[in-house]
Amino acid sequence: METVFDALKALKKASSHEIAARLEISRDDAVTELWKLKRRGEADNKGSMWWLTSEATEAAPKTTAEMLINAIEQHGPQSADELALMFGITSRRANSSLAMAVSKGRLIRVNQDGQYRYCIPGDNLPAEPKAASVTETDGKAFPQPAGVALPVREAETQEEIKTESVAVTVQSQSSFIRKHPDGLILPSLHVANRELRRAKGQVQKWERLCAALREINKHRDVIQKITTGDNG
Template structure:
């Protein structure tokens, strides 16, 4: 049976697939055989072609340089970078206290005294300045801030000075007789012993009222007609 070395000697140079087709062996098995011969430096891979060692221009193998490990003395070790101290959280009360103690201050001065950044001071001052609790004054190109003067507290009126609101008068309760007298005459019963009108009397009163209403409506129509006639005649 032909070996890989014999096949390469006859073929000169070939790929792993060509060697596999010639020897009728699986290409993965051929690759394993080729790697074994390459480790023994019997063959070499040049530009994708397998060939016997020394038959062509051999690319020299350069071993990767191992970086030298420098032993650093503990005394020569560079100092670790300093960790930045986080800015102190502030609020309006902190800045107001600083201005109360030191008077008018700029944002840079307040940031230095409070141990924070100028941006944090500016953002904290925005709201109280708009509300008028802190006064801002520009001198040249620099803004100075100060606590606004406190408004005079209004004195609460004494208890004796408060005007007593009169209590609403409680309506006097009426007797039954007064209540019945307040009922309209049309709703009163004819009989003295009755305390409320009967449905019949109420119906009669409704009929009389409707009749009176109809008469008034007819009278209104007649008056309007007469008024139109007078205007037409020029009166």
């Protein structure tokens, strides 16, 4: 995956806006990475334009998945953000390389102290890991063995997983969520969509009723005369 360094190398000179557009990232992220390169002496700028220094273009080692695995072997479990900081790369690039290593069985991904970290299989596992409950599309849950990694999507970071907001939303829908000794059993997407359609239908009925009542209230005097038989 192309990094800010790679983009600068290809463009020769570029602004943070051009870098952000090329990599499809925010300008703030591009500026942050550019300043990291400058602090390491790999890039320089004048005004809004950035370029690589001659030292950086002469020898720019590429960070590989093997290098990340070796770092984990030496330093123990690491998160994608920690490895990105260690090698001076983006979290997205670290996640991509780590996901490939997980798919090949070289690494496993575990939850350690509320943060996802990558470990060598059979070694460096968190103490007393807890089994997680994984929900399938039919709404049934089954235990996930401790230390077994789940598939990792590219660019999936801790910040992107809005756990707290999801938990609040799920718990508020108690009418169709069942309790289980190991935790909540979530409904399938089909059931959730069905409940959503049902709720929208109820809302539409009440909206029509309110509209009808408003019209009736506008002509309350006429309706009262009709119902009482008053022709005066």
